[in-house]
Amino acid sequence: MTAEQLVAKYTQGEAKSLSSQQAETDPSPLAIIGPDVQGQEELFTPGALALLTALSENFAGEVTELLAKRSQKQARIDKGELPDFLPETRAIRDGQWSIRGIPADLTDRRVEITGPVDRKMIINALNAKVKVFMADFEDSLAPSWQKVIEGQINLRDAVRGDISFTAPDTGKQYSLDPDPAVLICRVRGLHLKEKHVEYQSNAIPGALFDFALYFYHNYHQLLAKGSGPYFYLPKLESHLEARWWAKVFAFVEDRFCLKPGTIKCTCLIETLPAVFEMDEILYELRSNIVALNCGRWDYIFSYIKTLKNHADKVLPDRQAVTMDTKFLSAYSRLLIKTCHKRDALAMGGMAAFIPAKDEATNAQVLQKVRGDKELEARNGHDGTWVAHPGLADTAMEIFNRYIGPGETNQLHITRDVDAPISASELLSPCDGERTETGMRLNIRIAVQYIEAWIQGNGCVPIYGLMEDAATAEISRTSIWQWIKHGKSLSNGKLVTKELFNSMLKEELVTVKQELGSERFNSGQFAKAAELFTSITTADELVDFLTLPGYELLTA
Structure with a gap:
């Protein structure tokens, strides 16, 4: 599934969800379908599985209603x-x-x-x-x-x-x-x-x-x-x-x-x-x-x-x-x-x-x-x-x-x-500038974080800060918001999808220079940039980047 298809899935509400109305005749309705991980048999004991089954039976369906x-x-x-x-x-x-x-x-x-x-x-x-x-x-x-x-x-x-x-x-x-x-x-x-x-x-x-x-x-x-x-x-x-x-x-x-x-x-x-x-x-x-x-x-x-x-x-x-x-x-x-x-x-x-x-x-x-x-x-x-x-x-x-x-x-x-x-x-927003420097920094932070995340690392040191999903979410939603409402940067540039795409290409070059060609070329920056672009330029805001990102994780 491409990044665009993933974004469409999470903006149109098509993600498969649990339903309290569904029922199976299988006497063991709980199934572990993940690949074997060393030591997992010590976790999935009969007692643990019984608890997980009971919680799923009694409470999983209501999550769909709450969402x-x-x-x-x-x-x-x-x-x-x-x-x-x-x-x-x-x-x-x-x-x-x-x-x-x-x-x-x-x-x-x-x-x-x-x-x-x-x-x-x-x-x-x-x-x-x-x-x-x-x-x-x-x-x-x-x-x-x-x-x-x-x-x-x-x-x-x-x-x-x-x-x-x-x-x-x-x-x-x-x-x-x-x-x-x-x-x-x-x-x-x-x-x-x-x-x-x-x-x-x-x-x-x-x-x-x-x-x-x-x-x-x-x-x-x-x-x-x-x-x-x-x-x-x-x-x-x-x-x-x-x-x-x-x-x-x-x-x-x-x-x-x-x-x-x-x-x-x-x-x-x-x-x-x-x-x-x-x-x-x-x-x-x-x-x-x-x-x-x-x-x-x-x-x-x-x-x-x-x-x-x-x-x-x-x-x-x-x-x-x-x-x-x-x-x-x-x-x-x-x-x-x-x-x-x-x-x-x-x-x-x-x-x-x-x-x-x-x-x-x-x-x-x-x-x-x-x-x-x-x-x-x-x-x-x-x-x-x-x-x-x-x-x-x-x-x-x-x-x-x-x-x-x-x-x-x-x-x-x-x-x-x-x-x-x-x-x-x-609800009162704060004052402050929207600067080109700030937008470019948002781009570099988000693309580096997404690249690390889809490789399995959710806690990443970037520019002196320990970044997690929350700061990447701010970075990409800020740009989406500026595009949506036709805001201009402090230097007069109108924030558009085209400006974002242009800056992303330029900032990927900067990231490559900062990290070195070997790290950049061996990473997942192309995939991260594709996902970043899809969620930032989508007409409807994707609720969480971790939703489409989760499907890009290896098992």
Whole structure:
């Protein structure tokens, strides 16, 4: 299937989906159709398969309905409606209630590190000077079957404390320190499927696959260690999706005779629709949830995607969209106020910088990180994210200072003196230029990230930043938005499909010069450029580049 055909598939809604109406006479409706990966037989035990089958039977079909509701809401916004707080749930927002509670090992989350589930990364992240490691099956992982299976094996070994790794090139040994960080597993978003596992001949939601295997193989050991099965839930768009997860958690807790609320989760507020339903999301998941998180990069992407037809909501260069802009500041402050009112933690966003080897450059990097983390801590966030262990000390020093000795978080900061945050504040675009330099940088970032992703690498260092799918999404949707609304760059050039195609050709030459001919020619840049062009110049915006990209992944 060509890139254009893939894009057509994901703009016309033709992707094959599960249907609760379909039924098979096969007594074993769950089928593993992926190629054999070493060690997978240890994962696909009868108990694990029974759980996966039960979850697919009871909950997979509803995902199709939830995604349909997303599409219906987006259609209304495309026609002129703007997102807003829901009048029908005002009683929940105004009510006096709190979440069930926070386990002891999750009360202090002042610095978290995130990254994919490869073996070396897991060891280094758990050993980093942080409180929590979020092991990621989502935006920083290109979910080839092999990487997904190996990731589950790696996490199982980490939970059991017997994970180790030997670098094949240097022979360096890696093993866990005695007191590793708390482990949280981020599952895939509801829009992503796991095509290598079918229920009633349909691919199951990747989120169910990730959740079921991680829970089944690790819950007992985690609880025995005084921790628990903890999850990050990405890209929720409504409280109805939170309600679905609450039902999944309750089902599993009952099935394994666990106390209600044993499973704990943190929800990322990284879509524009979700920011208007934070109280409701906390309420639906009140038995299991402990925190919300400002997933800022995906949030910027979602702002563009959700308001794509609104010509007055066009954003400038990505570099100009910082957390001190009006709509992002409102988002952060509202999340803190909402969480702390309900006794939930409010997590800040990602510092995606990578420490530089040059001392002067590294000083600039650390100064940028300090400014970002100072803003979050001052606002009242209880913790923050870093992408590299080399940034942990900087972030930790700042949050230590704001949280203070003897304390574990900033739940006491209520922000009650703040004026109510309105929908108009959350929807107000920021000022800034659309520059040719910014557009060309977007092109170079996106094409390099897509090339890495379709080769199986979802976490890529590019120009001093650790990029994942979210930043590539911003890069390509910004250009799409500028084309759609006939915007001009600051030098007067009209942004058109033709201009994009011309710049892409030129920037591919630049990338080849930067990487070297051998790396460029041995890579997948032609395929990446084809996909990038198709999703950026399509008349209808493709919801996620990972949807057509997933079908280009090798098994």
